[in-house]
Amino acid sequence: MDASFTLQRTDSTFEEIPVIDFQHAESKDPALRRQLADEIRDACINVGFFYLRNHGISESIIEETVEAAKRFFALPEDDKMQIDVHNSPNFKGYTAILGENTDPTGNGDLHEAFDIGWEENPGSDNSRSEGAKQTKATTNAMEGENIWPKDLPEFKEPVLTYYHAAVRLGLSLFPLFALALDLPENFFNDKTTKPAAIMRLLHYPPQPPREDDSQIGIGAHTDYECFTILWQDSVGGLEVQNTDGKWVKGVPIPGTLVVNLGDQFARWTNDVFKSTVHRAINKSGQERYSIPLFFGTDYDVRLEPIPTCVSDDMPAKYEIVTAGEYVKSRLEATYAHSKPVL
Ligand SMILES: O=C(O)CCC(=O)C(=O)O
Ligand SMILES: [Fe+2]
DSSP: OOTTOOOOOOOOOOSSOOEEEOTTTTOSOHHHHHHHHHHHHHHHHHTSEEEEESOOOOHHHHHHHHHHHHHHHTSOHHHHHTTBGGGOTTSOEEEOTTSOOSSTTSSOOSOEEEEEOOOOOTTOOOOSOHHHHHOOOOOSTTOSOOOOOTTOTTSHHHHHHHHHHHHHHHHHHHHHHHHHTTSOTTTTGGGOSSOOEEEEEEEEOOOOOOSOOSSOSEEEEOOSSSEEEEEEOSSOOEEEEOTTSOEEEOOOOTTEEEEEEOHHHHHHTTTSSOOOOEEEOOOSSSOEEEEEEEEOOOTTOBOOOOGGGOOSSSOOOSOOOBHHHHHHHHHHHHHHTTOOOO
16 A cells, blocks of 8 residues: 555546446455455445445345335334334334434425344344454444334344344445555454444335425435445335436346445545435335445544545545444434424
8 A cells, every 4th residue: 555645536427326246345366356446436436326236135135124124114103103213212213204304404204214223133044244243232322222013023033134134244345445445454344343233124105296395205315324235125216416416316226235325434534435415205106115224333433534535635624523423413413303392
């Protein structure tokens, strides 16, 4: 690594979201890993989004989780409100339709959600990586117990199985992000020993085809963490804003997951990596389901600008913050508008 080398920001725009094949992610051949990291770097600098093919999560695990999500959202509203996220000290549980307003200029989001964080999976097949096996939750404001719906069979097990598969995938992305940033591959290892990985099951009912976009599936926003791993069904609705302000469709591509960068990474990389604005609008006439997993670092990691992303020409833009405190403050702001009045 050339210590004087710095990466550059770009304000180039894009018309498409690249598709990246993850097959060689853990190859023994450093040249193949390097090649993959170069593709990831291009996507991170220019787009902030990419599709991942050959991501390693089996279709059957995904299907069982989606079926579980459908059963949960089909419960009577009163049952779901028993586990209202507003009664949780750490953002776990159920968010009703219009319970969030992701874009402050909007009038509430047309989705409902169920949120979980780290929890051991007793039924796991232990196919997780060494890193993930050692990954343990500690207690801080972002963690603590998940709140599961009562009397809903075959829910927790598939949901936790997918969660752990997605966490494993997330951990395997970090060495490639490190290479993409011209850092040693293990740069993030000691910063992701108990990462804050929050997963949401999302349900977007079809919305009426009206002109007014003040109430849509999820309003225009950026994500808060390092990156998000998003599964979406075949219905479509995700849109990603390019540098010209145009909405580029994140069309569902079978067999892929979407990865997008969030604000933790943008801050950490001094905006070399893009945290790109996106939204979802479901005008398909069908129910839409998606599952984002938001992957942050350990709570106490200080987001000091990464050395390859700072130079005399490109001085550090952001105040140094702690990763966990940063996400917590963003989540508090998101839920504040809908806090039940006591
Ligand atoms: O459902 C989608 O396609 C996007 C969801 C999303 O952007 C989010 O939950 O942050
Ligand atoms: Fe998002």
